[in-house]
Amino acid sequence: MKAIGFNGSPRPKGNTFHALSIVFEELRAAGIETEIVQVGGLTLHGCQACLKCREAKDRRCHGWDDDMPPLIEKLLGADIVLIGSPTYFSSMTSETKALIDRGGYVSGANGNPLRRKIGAAVVAVRRAGGNVVFAEINYFFLIKEMIVPGSTYWNIGVAMKPGDVLKDEEGVQTFRNLGRNIAWLAGKVGTA
Numbered sequence: 001m002k003a004i005g006f007n008g009s010p011r012p013k014g015n016t017f018h019a020l021s022i023v024f025e026e027l028r029a030a031g032i033e034t035e036i037v038q039v040g041g042l043t044l045h046g047c048q049a050c051l052k053c054r055e056a057k058d059r060r061c062h063g064w065d066d067d068m069p070p071l072i073e074k075l076l077g078a079d080i081v082l083i084g085s086p087t088y089f090s091s092m093t094s095e096t097k098a099l100i101d102r103g104g105y106v107s108g109a110n111g112n113p114l115r116r117k118i119g120a121a122v123v124a125v126r127r128a129g130g131n132v133v134f135a136e137i138n139y140f141f142l143i144k145e146m147i148v149p150g151s152t153y154w155n156i157g158v159a160m161k162p163g164d165v166l167k168d169e170e171g172v173q174t175f176r177n178l179g180r181n182i183a184w185l186a187g188k189v190g191t192a
């Protein structure tokens with residue numbers, strides 16, 4: 001079983017990375033393979049609704065020549081998908097949104113290979129707006145018929161400077177519990 005965590009932060013080792021890493025510690029302890037994929041800072045464009053993915057039905061986006069193709073391949077190939085983003089003006093980063101829009105469109109054009117996979121949002125926030133990002137990412141999982149596990153609180157860590165999320169005791173515990181819940185759920189659903 002493979003879990004992919006998409007880091008939508010332009011800071012490769014920032015708070016979103018640390019939050020994903022905490023969840024992944026629990027998954028690795030349960031024998032689940034993990035990989036964090038850097039999304040923030042890549043050259044990614046939004047969906048142009050060209051419909052070429054619907055014509056080709058080859059699990060690829062044909063609308064742009066950018067860094068998206070390997071991301072969509074990893075998204076559709078994973079058993080467990082975590083999407084992490086910092087909070088920018090009460091929303092996710094533009095790179096995270098591009099991944100969701102284009103990956104979601106390609107998935108829909110190809111029989112929805114995300115159906116019944118596990119998905120979880122992981123959010124870093126300085127002060128406010130994190131619940132909006134959490135909801136936006138989970139809306140994607142739900143419309144793609146994915147299974148969304150919960151934790152003891154929303155999967156949000158409060159932080160400012162890179163690494164500060166590790167000082168948020170409640171956030172760290174929430175991410176650990178999320179990882180444990182994902183691992184338990186993965187054991188129940190297998191790779192359906």
